Amino acid sequence: MARIVQKFGGTSVADIERIRNAACRVKQEVDAGNEVAVVVSAMAGATNQLVEWTRQVNRLHDAREYDVVVAAGEQVTAGLMALSLQVLGVNARSWLGWQIPLRTDGVHGKARIEAVDTAAIELGFAEGQVAVVAGFQGIGPCGRITTLGRGGSDTSAVALAAALKAERCDIFTDVDGVYTTDPRIVAKAQKLSRITYEEMLEMASQGARVLQTRSVEMAMNHRVRLQVLSSFTDAPGTLVVDEDEIVEKRIVSGIAYSRDEAKITVQRVSDRPGVAAAIFGPLADNAINVDMIVQNVSEDGKTDLTFTVGRSDLDRAVAVLESCRPVVGFYALKPDSNVVKISVIGVGMRSHAGVAKQMFQTLADKGINIQVISTSEIKVSVLIAAEYTELALRALHTAYGLDSPG
Ligand code: ASP
Ligand code: MG
DSSP states (O other), X not given: OOEEEEEEOGGGGSSHHHHHHHHHHHHHHHHTTOEEEEEEOOOTTHHHHHHHHHHHHOTTOOHXXXXXXXXXHHHHXXXXXXXXXXXXXXXXXXXXXXXXXXXXXXXXTSOOEEEEOOHHHHHHHHTTXXXXXXXXXXXXXXXXXXXXXXXXXXXXXXXXXXXXXXSEEEEEESSSSOBSSOTTTOTTOOBOSEEEHHHHHHHHHTTOOSSOHHHHHHHHHHTXXXXXXXXXXXXXXXXXXXXXXXXXXXXXXXXXXESOEEEEEEEEEEOSTTHHHHHHHHHHHTTOOEEEEEEOOOSSSEEEEEEEEEGGGHHHHHHHHHHTHHHHOOSEEEEEOOEEEEEEEOGGGGTOSOHHHHHHHHHHHTTOOOOEEEEETXXXXXXXXXXXXXXXXXXXXXXXXXXXXX
């Protein structure tokens, strides 16, 4: 007997037929003698619709009421999943965030999980009952409903798996695993049978949309064994595991891309102490995240500073910078949202030189100009013009030997 968490994403519970199909997968685990907690997302599209309604009513909505509205999608699927299981003869009960309770901080719309009380769910297990948990939601310090940020039901599932000390957390989604890159763009993309937590974390935070970044972070910290798989096929998925569980290590495991970037160049700022602080301080104060940064050396005491922010923050970032123009003193601002960030990722980089060189050479051979570069221990990212996304991904995929099964 094992304890398992199964999480079904929006496309896996998009309609009644699919909810029934997901319920059958739960029943298989129950029939195998396992204790099962199920975490569900809202039906595909439902959360977008709820978000849209809050915008129509009030663009500058109160985040507490936003959470009341957008958490509703998961309540519906939790109830429908419990009912579908009951029809199959499986003892099942639904749980909303506040009923568990799954406690979070008070940052409405983007709350972080603080504690998961598993007592009630474990009592149910003892009676052979499946717990069906509404993902994406919790209860804040003031007793109000909170939500965990878009895609947050992945994090609900991992938090529950950690708290329950589950043997496995299966994330059912519409793709059958984690690929070397987006298969919709690169036909030769390969499914990875295993990927390390570190690589998955970089993949997720650099734009691969399979898992919410925070869920991977949490899985890594609590050593939760994650499996990403499709609810529509029986193909084995991708296991997200510790590095020492991976025998064949590739230097580069995957290539991610993100179109959520925008670039700002601050032209001709003074090259003197305090300028970077005067620019990035106000951005941070306005909760605008800065990602990549380049600064040139100056010849005449003036220099250009280029950096990236999230695309949805671009207008706000420009307004903040304009407002501190008197203090910073620059010639002009050049915003550009026609960019994409491409990242090559792999733990093998720690022990192999030349990964960055190969990336730069491959892009140069295709005539693609690199605008900004940033690196970490297991990642090299470049910012390029958006129209080269496909060309760059395909060329890099080939260059790093990812076109054939590893
Ligand atoms: N339903 C929420 C969303 O669409 C949470 C999730 O699906 O993970 O963002
Ligand atoms: Mg999702």
